[in-house]
């Protein structure tokens with residue numbers, strides 16, 4: 407709730423204004439003299455001051471000047487009696503947000519206040535960009551001070567110094583790899599290797615030899631003995647990314663290594679003993695794969711001794727300004743603290759669905775920094791798909807007649823959404839899939855099913 411301080415020496419006025427504005431959902435503090443008001447500015451977290459101009463002892467003008475010294479971003483609205491317009495002009499020069507002449511219409515005051523508070527929010531957000539440069543909102547290079555991220559930091563602290571396997575879950579781009587590294591670099595193994603492998607990116611035989619290594623001549627092309635990632639990670643940490651994609655035969659092998667901490671290279675007979683800390687990442691659906699029998703339950707529990715679940719960006723939008731600042735600093739360190747975003751851009755960032763999560767935000771900021779023509783990032787610097795997806799509405803009546811059976815209707819809507827996403831992404835299926843928050847694979851399937859390409 408936003409806090410508005412009203413200052414007027416006429417107590418009746420205070421009562422009327424308080425009644426009028428509390429019904430707007432603001433917290434109202436009233437004060438009948440400027441001296442007390444100044445104390446409140448220092449002590450309370452105010453968002454706006456509405457002050458009368460003419461008051462005995464200390465005037466509204468002095469209050470304005472002093473308030474600006476304490477908090478330059480705090481908007482001040484001046485109320486002046488009719489006929490003292492020169493005073494109002496003077497106040498504007500002294501950086502009052504606006505003035506309003508008494509007597510005023512209630513609507514007029516409400517609108518001025520609403521605008522001033524919007525201005526305040528914007529100032530705050532842009533200030534966070536500068537503030538975020540200090541280390542207060544970070545854990546290493548992980549950004550975020552939302553409750554869900556603070557819980558993540560606590561988990562990292564707790565698990566870092568144990569050898570327990572940790573399963574990191576979360577949608578694409580939520581920072582799973584970043585968290586895995588944070589665990590490793592906060593652990594006693596930090597000076598030992600951190601090795602990662604993407605279990606979803608390699609064909610079965612290749613994945614096997616990547617994990618366990620192979621002996622020379624064990625298959626065509628194995629011209630030399632090769633160490634696998636398990637050996638490379640010895641005494642350190644192995645990060646099994648997309649572990650849910652691992653084929654069943656390898657799941658068995660992996661389980662054995664986790665239990666015994668020993669294995670043989672492909673084509674080898676010598677048993678190799680290792681000491682490796684295992685971290686794994688998967689999407690949240692791995693549990694379902696277990697229920698369906700596609701992923702071994704025993705392996706699941708081995709990997710899942712501790713689980714860290716990363717929230718999608720839409721669920722922690724309060725972290726957006728900090729992330730924005732972080733990425734500005736990452737891509738243009740010399741500009742950190744000088745770049746601002748227009749209110750429209752902030753609005754767009756807050757209302758976007760972020761199917762690609764932090765990675766998507768990172769890409770958008772990196773791009774905007776290239777596109778911008780001065781130190782302010784405007785809507786023009788955002789990719790077109792973000793603007794369209796925010797504004798354009800689908801006309802339901804047009805695509806589904808009222809008497810269409812539900813199942814057919816849903817199919818028509820789905821088709822329309824996919825078509826639209828493809829249009830926005832210039833027919834790049836991977837991008838369209840990201841917009842809709844579905845996998846590329848599923849996108850490909852739908853495109854074929856609906857005969858869209």
Ligand SMILES: Nc1ncnc2c1ncn2[C@@H]1O[C@H](COP(=O)(O)OP(=O)(O)OP(=O)(O)O)[C@@H](O)[C@H]1O
Nearest residue numbers: 547548549550577578579580581582583584764765
């Ligand atoms: N909390 C965060 N603070 C700062 N940067 C972040 C944060 N989370 C993610 N990132 C950045 O976003 C990008 C994506 O993160 P990362 O690769 O760790 O995600 P992921 O969950 O592994 O994604 P995928 O599922 O696609 O593999 C990286 O550049 C990472 O540095």
Ligand SMILES: [Mg+2]
Nearest residue numbers: 582583647687
């Ligand atoms: Mg990843």
